[in-house]
Amino acid sequence: MVDRFSVAKDPGGAAPAGGDALKSSTGYRIGIVNPLTLVGNEIKTILRDRSFPFAKVSLLDSTGKAAGALTEVDEEPAVVAAVSDDELEDLDLVFFCGPPSGNREWIDHYRDDRFVVIDVSQPSTIESGKLAVAGINLDAITGKDTLLISPHPVAIPIALILHQIQMLSAIELCTATVVQPASEFEQVGVEELAQQAISVLNVRSVTKEVFDRQLAFNLYPALERNEEFIVEQIRALTEPDAQFALLITQGTIFHAHTFSLFTKTRDDLSVDQIVSRLRENPAIVLPEGDQSFGTTDAAGKDEVLVAEVRRDPTIRGGFWVWAVCDNLRRSSALNAVLVAEKVLFGNSKVM
Template sequence: MEFRIAVAGASGHIGHEVLNVLCEHEVPFSDVTALASSASKGMEVSYGEDDLLKVHGLEAFDFKGTDVVFFATDAKTAAKYAPKATAAGCTVIDLSGQFHMEPGVPLVVPEVNGDSLADYQKKHIVANPRAVSILLALCLKPLHEAAVIKRVVVATYQAASAQGKAGMDELFRQTRGVYVNESPADSKEVYPKQVAFNVIPQIDNFQDDGSTREEWALAAEIRKIVSPDIAVQATCCTVPVFIGYGMAVTIETENPLSDKQARDLLRQAPGLSVVDHRVEEGYVTPAEVPGEDPVFVSRIRRDPTVENGLAFWCAGDNLRKGAALNAVQIALTLRDEYID
C-alpha cells in the first residue's frame, strides 16, 4: 500500500530530516507534501539529493485525502492542527511533544513497544518520544527482558540541536565569540548559561522536587515505553555539541546479568550497534554518530557497588533515530500491519 503523506514543519531541522529518511530509505509513498508556516510558503526544501519540494502553507492545507501527517513542529502548532488532520481522516505522527503523555495516544519506539500501535485508532495519533527516551529505551529493552531492570541512573549529554536552529546558532555564535574576545553572555538567548565550552545541567524548567521537566519526562516516558516498574533517576545536561547525544547509564536488575551476557544481548537487539573495545578509541562518541541510524553502545561493564549492577555508555544521532527515523519506522509499521 502506498501512502499519501505530508510533513508539517518541513522547513525545520527535524522536518528536513524526516524528508531525508523517507527518501534515503526509499519509502514507497505515492505523494509527499511539504508543509510549514505561511512565512515559509513557496520556498523549496530538498527531498533527497536531487529533488526539491515546494512548501505549502500549513494554515490553509486541506488534509482530506492525506493518509499520514508528520508533525515536526512546535507543540502549540501541533495542538492546533493535529486535531484538524485527524478530523479529516489522517493519522498523525507527532514529533512535537504535545501528545507524549496524553491518555489513549501510544508512545512508540517500534523495536521496543511496536505492538502498542494497535491502539492508534483511539485518537489516530501516535507520539514519537523525545530523542533521549528513544535512545535509552532501545538499550534498556533487551536487558530488561533478560534480567528485569529495577532502577536506572543516567546522565545525558545532549546536543544544541535539541533546541533547533536557535540552539545551534547560539552555540556557534558563542564559540566564535570566545576566539574574538567577545563575552558569551552578550549572545545568551536560548540557554540559561554560556553553552560554548561549558556543560549546563538544566534542560527545560525546574519542577517542585528539583528535577527539570526534561528529567521528569525522560523517567515518565521510559516507564510508558519499557516498563512502569522501572525507577529512573536522570540528570540531563546540554553540552557544546551540534548533533549527537551521549549517555552514561547505570542499571540495577532483579536477576544476575554479566557484562558478557549484556554485550551479547545488546549485539543481537535491533537498532543497536555494540562497539566495545577496552582500548583507546574502542568506543563511540557523539561526534561520530551524525547521519548514522543505530544507537551505539560502548563501555559495558559490571557495577560492583550493587548486587546486580551494570554500567554502559551509549551515543546516537538525536535528529535521526532520535526523531525522524523513529517516526518513519512508525509510519511503515502502521502501513504494513494496521492501516488497510
C-alpha cells in the same frame, strides 16, 4: 504518577497493517508539518533514502513563520504551505514536527480528515496516543492505529537499552545522566554555539540569543526541564514498577545525546550476558575489536552506539552503560518513518 501514555501491545488477531484508507490509487500521500525543522528535514531525507512509495509529500507550516518558504522534496523544488483542513483531508499520514503548541489543534483533526498522525513534536501534548518505538513494540502496531507518538529523543535510546536488559532480569532501578546537544534548539542553536566558540577563542564577548549564557566550552543544567515527561515515557515502554531518575545537562556539542546509565537488576548479571543481549537488537551497536565510540561518532548513525558496559563492584546487580545516539536519526526521524512503514505496509523493520 499518573500514566499519560499508552503503549502499543500485541493485538492478537487484529487486522494487519495496510492501506485500507488510501486516498489515492497512485500511492501514499504524506504530510510533514514544519519541514524546515532539523527533524522535519531529516524525515524528508530518510523518506527519499528508503525509497518510500509516496505519490505526494505536502510540506506544511503550523508556526505562521515558514509558509511560502522554498525548499525541496526528493531533489525537486517544493513550497511550504500553511497547514489547513483542505491540505490535511487530502493526506493519508502526517508527521508533526516542531513546536507542539502549534500542532495540537491540527492533530485533533485526524478523525474528521481521516489521516494517521505520527507526532514527533517535543514534548508531545497528545494524551490518548500510543508510544511507538522500532525495536521495542512495532509488532503491536496495526493499520487501525491512527494516533501514534514517537517518544522524546532522550527516551528512545534509554528504552531500547533497558528493553533488552529486562529480557534477562527485572529492572529495579535506573538513573541516567544525559548530555544534550545544541541541535535540540534547532539550527539557530547550532549556529550560536559555533559563533560562541569562535568568539571565546578570539577573546570576544559571546552572543546569547538562544542560550542564556556561554555554552561554548561549558556545561550547565538544561534550560528546558522535561525529565519527568521523559521518565514517564521510559516507564511506559519498559518497567512500570522500576525506580527511574533522570538529569539532563546542556552540553557544548552540536549533535547527538550522550548517556551515562546506572541500572540495577533483580538478578546479578554478567557483562557478557548484557552485551550479548544488547547485540540482539539491530537498533543497538557495540564496538568490535579496537573500535571505540564517542559522542562525535554518533552523528549520522542510525543506531544507538553503546561504548561500554561495566559492572559496579559495590552494588549487587548494578552496572553502568555509556552510550551515544544521533538525536535527529534513530531517536527522532528514523523512528517516525519506521513507525509509518509499519502502519502503512505492515513492516516491523528496526533498520
